Amino acid sequence: MLMLTREDVQLGCHAADWKGALAQAAAALVDAGRVSAEYGEGLLAREAQSSTYLGKGIAIPHGTPESRRYVRSTGVRVLQFPEGVAWHDGSRVNLLVTIAAQSDEHLDILRQLTHVLDRDGVAEFLARATSPDEVISTLSRQPVTAKLDAQTLCLGLPVKDRWELALAAAARLRHAGCVDAGFVATLAGQPPVSLGQGLWLVVGTAGVRTPALALATPDKPLRDDAGDVTGVFCLAAQGDGHRALLERLDALLAHGESARLLGLSAEAILSRLAGESTQAQTARVRLLNAHGLHARPAQALVQVAREQTVPVRVRLLEGSGEAVSTTSLSKVLGLGARRGQTLVFSAEGEGAAQAVSALVEAVLGGLGEPVTPLSEALEQAPAPLAPRKEPVAAPPVDEPLTAVPAAPGIAIAPAYVLRSPEFRYAERAQDAARERSRLDKALHGARQQLSAMVQRTVGNEVAQIMSIHLEMLEDPALRDPALESIGEGASAEAGWWRAIDTAARAQESLADRLLAERAADLRDVGRRVLGLLCGVELPTPPEHPYILVAEDVGPSDVARLDTAQVRGLVTARGGATSHSAILARALGIAAVAGAGEAVLALVSGVELIVDGELGRVVAAPSPTRRERTERRIQEQETRRQAAHARRHEEARTQDGHRVEVAANLGSTAHAADAVERGAEGVGLLRTEFVFMAHPQEPDLATQIAEYSKAFDALAGRPLVARTLDVGGDKPLPYWPMPQEDNPFLGLRGIRLTLTRPEVLETQLRALLTAAGTRPVRIMFPMVKDLEEFRAGKALFDKVQAQVRAADVQLGVMIEVPSCALLAPTLAKEADFFSIGTNDLTQYTLAIDRGHPRLSAQSDALHPGVLQLIRMTVEAAHAEGRWVGVCGELGSDPQAIPVLVGLGVDELSVSSRRVPLVKARVRELTLSRARELARLALQQPTAAAVREALENA
Incomplete structure (x- = not known):
């Protein structure tokens, strides 16, 4: 995205000719420290290839690929020439947007600027602008894109x-x-x-x-x-x-x-x-240009279009679907077409077939650029549009495809593309009684299958989700509509799937992302029953190692995975909160989600690289990339083995500074596993799992029994329990809440439980009773200030006066920025702080961490978040309190030195990461960690923090 500051804009410039203007632009980049002086020759060389004039008085000079070595950092300088400058192609230029780009960032800037050209009078406005703010506002204003897809x-x-x-x-x-x-x-x-x-x-x-x-x-x-x-x-x-x-x-x-x-x-x-009638001549073609449809190939396409006898329109199959004129350069550029995407041409009238064919041939010929074909395994030949649905273009070979990181790890293996089985059945049936009997038999068979899965996976997330599927099979809201359809003459298959599809569509229409994603569970249950009705077995994966690729993966699919064979998971849909992502993390499988429909066009057997930490998928990697990735995997495995061997040792820096490493748990059943992996306690027990696992609110005895399992397994190690944290993305079926426009900023966490103090009081009593003489630390979630903490503490004091647990502390989760800013007042009354970096980051940066487009920017190493952590630690230590970090940041190898340097006393991470986190702490000295923390706090962005740490 084009991000301009006032310092980037120079008004009132004058130049005798275009070379003089270009020299001023180069000097501006040099003065800003973006480039060395040699970059100016690159600007001239680029103009010698073709003009960078964009239109409406704007030119975007930038260097050639060869001149990138002179770029020190990517940046932009905008020079205004009110009197105008005669450009070498005969155009009149009033504004130079001069770009120094280390890779291809200028293409994104160009695409954004094409939207400026649609506005009437923009050239005159920019020429007479009297303040940098006017120029910035005009160039940076995001176009309103109407949605129809x-x-x-x-x-x-x-x-x-x-x-x-x-x-x-x-x-x-x-x-x-x-x-x-x-x-x-x-x-x-x-x-x-x-x-x-x-x-x-x-x-x-x-x-x-x-x-x-x-x-x-x-x-x-x-x-x-x-x-x-x-x-x-x-x-x-x-x-x-x-x-x-x-x-x-x-x-x-x-x-x-x-x-x-x-x-x-x-x-x-x-x-x-899009305006393509049944009489229109249409054709589609894959774009093979390395940098997509940027200025030079777009200009060549426009020239071919202007030679045709009939108007031709073009749209991007993977875009919004709006067709634009092929004779308009700004419109064609505005498509933002990239390599591997599909252009759809259409025309009507005499000569239409020849016109679209000419444009297809021009695209295949490269539009004046050398092009290389995609891998045969991924290539789809251009063909006329047909009524049937064509597959979306597969990802380009050896190019990273961005997705949502879902489960950490790196994997290389052939793809196994999971496609839903085809169920063939009659829509109508004569004997309704027989169809009802068939449906009941299939439902009974599905219950048996799911019950067996629950028994095989007892104690983990798979069993919990399979239990939810069992409840779905018992839901009369699914069975009754199916029986009603059967009574109207539908077959058992048609009636059942109609009920499933209706319920799933209703689920998908919900604004709440987490609830909408649960539509996949409904369809997963529906396919299981449908398979039994049709006698169709669900797909079985290959016996050799593979990476599973699917539109979305149902929990029962994950439950059937052979973890000895599956190396990674890629889903076209879903997000970091979907069940497939949750289960992948539980099983230790590298996974990415929300990769888009392109991955479904992959051919089984194509080699994939999946990076679940960065959220990347690479199809058909080059030998060089593959070798580099294998080295990363081997290095990680060596570190893992060494860390595992020392997992029960304390985590101390080389100069003796102690950092506790605990485990985050979503279930008390996993406490023993955490101890075996070296956890020194539980740093976060998400107690809401007890409430979510029951159809009704669990009573005191039920909760005591659940919490006791964890205390028993810990054998005297401390347990930090978060009180009930529901609302927002985690509703309870028996605790109805009003619909909220933004549930993440609504009634959730401590503010929700305080509306029903009897629920919170029962939970506190259960935790203190189960602890007995064993150490328990209780913390309230989503606290915004001292008033909310005191309200919760009043209930705690009342219960503790009756139970008198021997070793107990009461703390606060730092998840809301106001809580971090007010840490000095809270530290006087709370016993400890635990920083939930996931929520703290999304609230500080105003980015939903599950957002499909923005989640990559939700980086907890952002200096704004680090400053809040620093303030929290300093306030706590001033009062003799301890501070833990229980978010994903605690297991980030780059972040661990920073957190240690900031003074964090405890890191609580997933059980699988405990040995590696301990090993990372042992590599440090406290003095070096403090240096790195100071360095990180001085940076302006999260990317700059990571770059500085990498180069330090």
Whole structure:
């Protein structure tokens, strides 16, 4: 993203010619310390290749690849020439956006600037701007991108009228993050307006975050009291941002395509909404240019398009679906097409076939650049668009694909692409009694299978989730609708899957990410029963080592994994909170999630590298990359073995400073395993698992029994228990809470349990009773200030006066920035602090750590987070209190020296990481750790912190 500061902008510049302007730009980069003086020759060399004039008075000079060695750090300098400068291609330039890039960052800047060109009068405005802020505002303003893609389509719903379709479409927009709950509520009473041709429209403006258009269609031809219903569009209108959506809707109606929408795939519908009629000549082609459709190849494409006898439009298959004119350079650049993505050309009229073929041939020829084909295993030949759905392009070979880190570890192995089995069955059946009997038999068989899995995996996360699946099979909200469909003439298979799909779609429409992801569990249960009905066995993985690739992985799929063979896990959907990610971490499998549909186009057998720590997938790696990765794996294995051998020794720095290393637990059943791995105690027991594992609130006896298991296994080692932390992303079915627009900032943690003090009091009594004479540390989550701590402490003091546990401390989890800032006041009354860096980071940086696009930026080594940790430690030590870190940062090898240097007394990490964390502490000296902590605190960004630590 283009990030400009006032220092980056120079106003009122003058130059006799373009070379003089370029010399000033080079000097500005040199003065800023971005480049050495030789970089200026690179700017001239680049202009000799082709003009960097972008349009609307803007040029973006940048060096050649050969001149990158003169770049010291990536940066931008903007020079304004109010009088204008005659550029060498005949254009008039008023603004130079001069780029020093160490790799290809200039391409992202270019793509952003293309959106500036769409605004009328931008050249004149930039030429007469009188302050850097005016220039920055104009160049950095993010365009409003209206959303219309597969995510906003809701097709084939079993509904009875257009009202249900309207609400389903609105819910889909909410699920996509385009609107809030107020939008849906506003539309609940709004009658859909007829557009003709069986199409209807509802429009809302309240609660719109991003302009968007959703479409909901019925599963069969529908006619209600107002007429035929082919589909209902739901428009989230905002300013002028939705205008393009209305234009695309008008194009659909103008072509008279609405009657054919029923039964079409999402891709085919998007094609129609892009203005591609059934009479249009269409063709698709994979882009092979190394740097995508940047300025030079885009210009070549535009030139070919202008030679055609008919207008040709182009859209990006993996993009928003909006088709743009191929004769507009700014529009083509605005697609942001990258190597491996698919361009879709369309044209109508005489000569249309020749026109699209010419453009396809031009793309295949490289558009003036040398191109290399993708691996045969990943290549898809260009072909005319057909009614059937074409697969999304597979990831380019030997290029890292970014995903969400889900479970740490690095793996190299052939891919095993898990594709759902094909279930063939009749939709209708004559004998309803027989179909009901078949369904009951299949449900019974599924219960037996799941019960057996629970027994095999007792005591871990797999068993807990399988137990949830068992409860789903008992849910009358699934069985009853299935039986109702059977009574109406559906087969057992059709009735059952209709019930599953309806429930899953409703789950997916929820705004809460965690709840929406649970739709995968419903479909996992549904496929199990469907397999028994159809006599189809679920897929079985190969017997050799492999990396599992799937759209999403159901818990039962993970439960069947042979951990001796599976090396890694890659999912197209899901996030760090999905069950597949949770189970991968529990099983010690390297995993990434949310990698996108491209991974599903991989061919089984293609070699993959999966980096679960950085969130990267590389298909068909080069020998050099493979060798480098193998060395990393071997180095990690050597360190792991050495660390395991010394796992029961204390973690002391080389100069004798002691750091306790404890384990984070999600279940008391894992306490013995933590001790065996060298944990010196439990630094975080997530007690909510006791509440989540029961259909009703667990009573005092149940909780005492659960907590006692952990105390018994620890054999006198301390246990730090977090009181019930639900709400937000962790609801309880028997504790209903009102819908919140932002549950992460709502009623959760201590503020929730204080609304029902009897629940918190029972839990405190259970913990103190189970501890007896053994050391227990209790902490309250999501505390924002002293008032909330005192409210919880009043309940604690009341219970402790009655139970009188022998060795107990009461502390605070530092997760909210205000709590860290107020640590001096809290340290006077709390016995200890435990810093939950996961939540502290997301609240400090305002980034949801599970966000599919921003999660990579949610780095707890950000200096802002480190400053809060420093303040917390200093405040605690001033009062003689101890401080632990129980978030993911505690097991980050780069972060451990910083945390030790900041004075953190305890690191609590996953059990598997305990030996490695101890080993990392032993490599340090306290003085060196303090140096690294000071160095980290001086950096401006998380990336700078990591770079400084790496080079230190």
